Amino acid sequence: MLLAAMVIFPGLTPAKALGGLGLVSVAIRFAFKEIFENFFAGIMLLWKYPFEKGDFIECESIMGKVEDISVRMTQIRRPYSELVETPNSFLFKNLVRVLTDSDFKRLTIMTGLAYSEDANESLQIVEIALTTCNTVNQDLPIEVFLNGFGDSSIVIEVIWWTDPTPLGQRKSRGKVVGAIKRALDQAGIKIPFPCRTMTFKEPLRIHQIKESSPTE
Structure with a gap:
């Protein structure tokens, strides 16, 4: 084939021909590199x-x-x-x-407890609330801990196991949050929200607005 090309193209030398074949082979190798990578990766994934x-x-x-x-x-x-x-x-x-390598996924949420409330009683109420949720696996541990001191509340960490699919996790998280809220409300335990106290260097002046009478 090389000899025939040299006969057809008189200016073509063996060095030029071999150099051209080398460039073609490099171009082909780069063109098919991704295809071969995906092919061998697919074999490994299937294996x-x-x-x-x-x-x-x-x-x-x-x-x-x-x-x-x-x-x-x-x-x-x-x-x-x-x-x-x-x-x-x-x-x-x-x-x-x-995500679905195991049958259950462990989820964690944080909730707050007012500093004026009984922490131990609140932990028991939260744990009992999770036992009422059908999305919580009752055969695996339900864990409720005091996690730390927040700006406006004591932080409670709640851990449980549920369905590993994304939809199952969202459903379970929603039901657990709702159950905790209802249980604490029924027990009269406050879930605080952030509060800020503003202190001014000088007393504020309060201006009273005089109301006009209907006849004016």
């Missing part, structure tokens, strides 16, 4: 099974449900229904969090 179809995963800014895994691309359905086709090499090179 090692870090996640499967139906799992919820998070990688960088992408989070959603795995709908399909091929040798080149992985289809991920995001929470707002957008379908994202992600190159396998991207998933293989970056940290992937498999």
Whole structure:
């Protein structure tokens, strides 16, 4: 083939021809580099099974449900229904969090307690409130602790286990917050909100506005 090219193109020398073939091979290698990377990454993903179809995963800014895994691309359905086709090499090179790797997910929220309230009694009321939520796994520990001193309240940390899917977590968080609020309200325990006391260097002057009579 090289000899025929030199016959057709008299100015073509072996050095030029080999140099041209080298450039072509480099161009082809770069053109197909991403395809080969995605292919081999797909083989590794299918072989090692870090996640499967139906799992919820998070990688960088992408989070959603795995709908399909091929040798080149992985289809991920995001929470707002957008379908994202992600190159396998991207998933293989970056940290992937498999949200549904276990049957339950541990959640934590913080709530406040007025400084005038009985802390130990409040902890018991909050813990009992979580036992009324059907989204809270009652076979795993429910933990309620005093976490620290806030600006306007004592901070309470509440920990429980629930469904690992994003929708299951949101539902459970909403029910737990509602149950804690109702339980503390029924017990007459205050959940404070931030308050500010303003101090002025000099007393404020209060100006009274004279009201005019209807006849004026």
